[in-house]
Amino acid sequence: MMKHFDTDYMEGAHPMVMQRLLETNLEQTPGYGADDYCLQAKALVRKACGDESVDVHFLVGGTQTNATVIDALLSRHEGVLAATTAHINVHESGAVEASGHKVLTLPSHEGKVDAGEVRAYIDGFYADDTCGHMVAPGMLYISYPTEYGTLYTKRELAGLHAVCRDANIALYIDGARMGYGLASDAADLTLPELVGLCDVCYIGGTKVGALFGECVVAHAGRLKHFFPLVKQHGALLAKGRLLGLQFATLFADGLYLRIARRAVELAVKLKEGFRKNGYPPHIDSFTNQQFFTLPNDVIDALRQTATFETWGSRGDTDTTVRFVTSWATREEDIDELLRGLSHARRSPAKRG
Amino acid sequence: MMKHFDTDYMEGAHPMVMQRLLETNLEQTPGYGADDYCLQAKALVRKACGDESVDVHFLVGGTQTNATVIDALLSRHEGVLAATTAHINVHESGAVEASGHKVLTLPSHEGKVDAGEVRAYIDGFYADDTCGHMVAPGMLYISYPTEYGTLYTKRELAGLHAVCRDANIALYIDGARMGYGLASDAADLTLPELVGLCDVCYIGGTKVGALFGECVVAHAGRLKHFFPLVKQHGALLAKGRLLGLQFATLFADGLYLRIARRAVELAVKLKEGFRKNGYPPHIDSFTNQQFFTLPNDVIDALRQTATFETWGSRGDTDTTVRFVTSWATREEDIDELLRGLSHARRSPAKRG
Amino acid sequence: MMKHFDTDYMEGAHPMVMQRLLETNLEQTPGYGADDYCLQAKALVRKACGDESVDVHFLVGGTQTNATVIDALLSRHEGVLAATTAHINVHESGAVEASGHKVLTLPSHEGKVDAGEVRAYIDGFYADDTCGHMVAPGMLYISYPTEYGTLYTKRELAGLHAVCRDANIALYIDGARMGYGLASDAADLTLPELVGLCDVCYIGGTKVGALFGECVVAHAGRLKHFFPLVKQHGALLAKGRLLGLQFATLFADGLYLRIARRAVELAVKLKEGFRKNGYPPHIDSFTNQQFFTLPNDVIDALRQTATFETWGSRGDTDTTVRFVTSWATREEDIDELLRGLSHARRSPAKRG
């Protein structure tokens, strides 16, 4: 049977989440997040963040969360700083621009931005005599982990935080895969530390055990008039309790990080397996995304029993590909993939 | 125990929908609607619409569906005609305007617009020498049923369709509660007839048996470049199969209309019960929303065992309120509410 | 020779304005308003407003000024209250909505809004349980004079100002024809009084002696980051000195009000002439716009020697029309028009 490593949203939800949805299915609750499950989830998230004062909001998906938060944080004359490779700059169909804001790009270092370069951008902006005609840097967007599976160290994040604080702009962290970052052996950050080093972040549910849903955490007062803005962005779920219930389940007893950790362990096993077969990683990721540049023949052979994404476009002889694990990945699937790789190396598929 | 008649999205999903979500939970499928459940659902919807050529798309919620479809149908210089009471004009936090489009208002006749008045608006627009400075009517938005529970007759809809065809503008039907309209005894329209008399419509799932989800039906070629626009509006669900699976279940064997019919029968029973108690309906609705103008004392008494919405703001002595049934409403809940009403009439609660 | 009463922007600029443009034509000045003429004009406008602390900005045209100021005053979740007949609601091609904001309409009383109705709208909004889903009233737009030539009294304006202050929203006055209002015998307001009773207004130049140009007056701190927003709206004139020079000329020795007064006197003469001929005004305007409902035959006869606008669309037998005077109108043109009217009454043109 075909195994799929394309991405981390190919299954439904963690069985405990499904069970809670089923148990509460016929209860009647008010809509739009005014229910007890949302209250309960917010309390649990605040506790996990180690900060009782943060505001917590639940939205449905990542692109809408990014667009809504960015819209809330920026004035009309401001843009959002982000790596050229940032999801908002590449893969959200221009949702940020559709809300009227420019993405101001910074060099990407395997998905990360450099605090020194951020500072230089901001300083350069204000040193430019024509800056009144330019889009002002109004906030910084980063992702944790990045689109390349890499992680900021605590020191790096503190550096970015300091630059933003000095420039009086907000630091926002897209945590679509936050669990897979925090649960990594390579992470030197806890969730409370991460929350303490940004103004707003979101903890991704869609990719980490929920059916769908993203949890926005904002320092008090940072997201003004957020409720009508969420509605305006079409991001307000009628049955808000579905979001509350899922996050309450994921944050009740550490489930979120526990299932993320398992995915990361299997991803690292996959990476080491490829390395042993002579394919060192394209990027040395310690999270649930793994990148390799493989001969096209090997890729074609692997695709007889597994699916995975081409990263960018197919090259003439070699192509970079991505393998992703999730909370639902089973160890035997990794083993089978690695057996397939070992076989493919020895007898690559014929080109058509 | 408190019973809730506030709205039709207070429960989860129909048990058969939940069962299917559970059964398929660990299957792996591609994201963004490219899975077999979406294919299957599209085929079933096309069949129910009696038109194999229509395009079918699945989105998550009503406001985002309206904003995305309207954005797809209008050019930048055009606006959308709608009743002053239309959901897009009142209760979507300006989502249409946030996409850059004006809502051009028409008189509301218990939530409905009149074909003659639509024609007069369009004719008046083009007869005005200054129309180049005005927002051109680029489409017509109506809802079926309306926000007041009323229904267009086939003849009325045909009239609107003819006006739009003559003016070469699109007719779009917001069917957030479409099931509760089509299943009503007062409806003289079938789904195929309704689809045949518009350019685009959506069949609401959130309020009619799904956990969430709306199904857009568009005549071929009417919604161009819709996929990236859905993404841009943050309305593309990663696990698209959740939408496909739900609509495949609801449309597999007539479940959608069957559960809607039950809700409408109970709503009519509620209406007749109020009438017998001396409270004729504020609007003679034959769908799942019922409106009454009640003495404030009666309202306060009823609120000891039931919740329901105030329609507009509270009056000095009487207030209009709304009761809504859903696929999950039980007959005993209606009976209990009516007993409470009968009791309240005789001994109204004291004002605080 | 044909005389034109269509509108007040059919000529160039007052001769003194042209003379100053000519005298300074080859001087070199920095762009974008950083020149001495702009400084000088700002000082003169502040003096005329009787408030040294106001901010003064120069833009090119009325629609762009309205769109830019409204964009600067509103948050994303807010809309602008305005009469249904307001220029921004009807004749600006949806410029406000194109910036993402909704126009929230109020009843028009010959172009004016009523303070009680504004207060009721705002109170009703906050009393509505669903107001989180609605566009919040974020500012009030009025025009002085209105699109119907009518004027708010000082008492009426003070009433609106109080409502806005109580609701903590901005009051903005579109003064495209402000001179023709302030110079009217019916005005009981001075410019300093008007400025004191609003948050932001603009003093129209295009229609009152300038080639083009509008002068925005804002209480200190009310328009934040306005310069880049003006640029973003395409409203920043490269040769800003052209605007400064024109307003410096118009405000140097009372020229602005002097030429406006002459136009208003001629408009009143025109109104009285129509009245004597049996055509009382449609609206009793004391400014430079005059409205009459005339038999179509009389209209056709008048159009043999004069042009003027149809107000709305042509009726079957009678039609409302508008005559506008300007700083450039000559008394003999009014006399000739009235002679034509007197003649037309007696021998109306044959219909075609």
Added chain:
Amino acid sequence: MMKHFDTDYMEGAHPMVMQRLLETNLEQTPGYGADDYCLQAKALVRKACGDESVDVHFLVGGTQTNATVIDALLSRHEGVLAATTAHINVHESGAVEASGHKVLTLPSHEGKVDAGEVRAYIDGFYADDTCGHMVAPGMLYISYPTEYGTLYTKRELAGLHAVCRDANIALYIDGARMGYGLASDAADLTLPELVGLCDVCYIGGTKVGALFGECVVAHAGRLKHFFPLVKQHGALLAKGRLLGLQFATLFADGLYLRIARRAVELAVKLKEGFRKNGYPPHIDSFTNQQFFTLPNDVIDALRQTATFETWGSRGDTDTTVRFVTSWATREEDIDELLRGLSHARRSPAKRG
């Protein structure tokens, strides 16, 4: 007396333009471009373009022209390709994004884009499996001359035209300084050839002899519903005849190119003078903008009698600066500047 080389919009208008404005000042004409001067100007521009079938529109300024044309050419899901250094990407305060569109950046080669790189971008986009989530390249923006004073050759422009035609996207040329390009000895293109090799362009007036005004030339049918869009963008001048009159004057007998040519000759003289003094140009421009990297001491010395812009931010020892000539520049001003340079080399100013 101080001489200014900061930019090419520091003076008013060419004396012949002023004379025509004065002569016609009290004529009455209809507004918004419906006057005879606009008709006349359109005919003259069509003739100069060698194509009777093109549509001609007049707007006020460059940023608004770019934003309006781009908005007219793009669908909501599309973005505009442009060099990273493009004016729309850097110096228009995000006006393109404020209309909802993304600027998709290409490498800048002294302000120019390369046809091969444009083709590779478009091919890469459609080869990417995730392109449905990305902003589609919907048009190409270039400037002639570029922001660096450089010029596309006929062959280069034909290459870009072919790429755009193959991809079925529009090619738009920002000609804010078009006269200074076409009049250059280095230009191997005529205006008819340039118009033939694009879909839409604008011929800049503000910088080339007009008080203000830009003339959009579009192949028939390319800009749909442009009038209301111009109004919506606040770019419709009430007294449209001011634009018509200016362009009619500039295009009546070749005035436009004649005055541009003089500016370019003086710019080249300036460049050669700097070269002789040991400062070869930073970019070898043959148009009216000249760039040099000079020691800061020399810059400070020159600034005692002349003003000019720093290009980017000031360096530690050397800084790139820009000198711009215009139709109003006099030969003696260039001579004096060069004398100053010669002097500054020998005795640079002391640093503070």
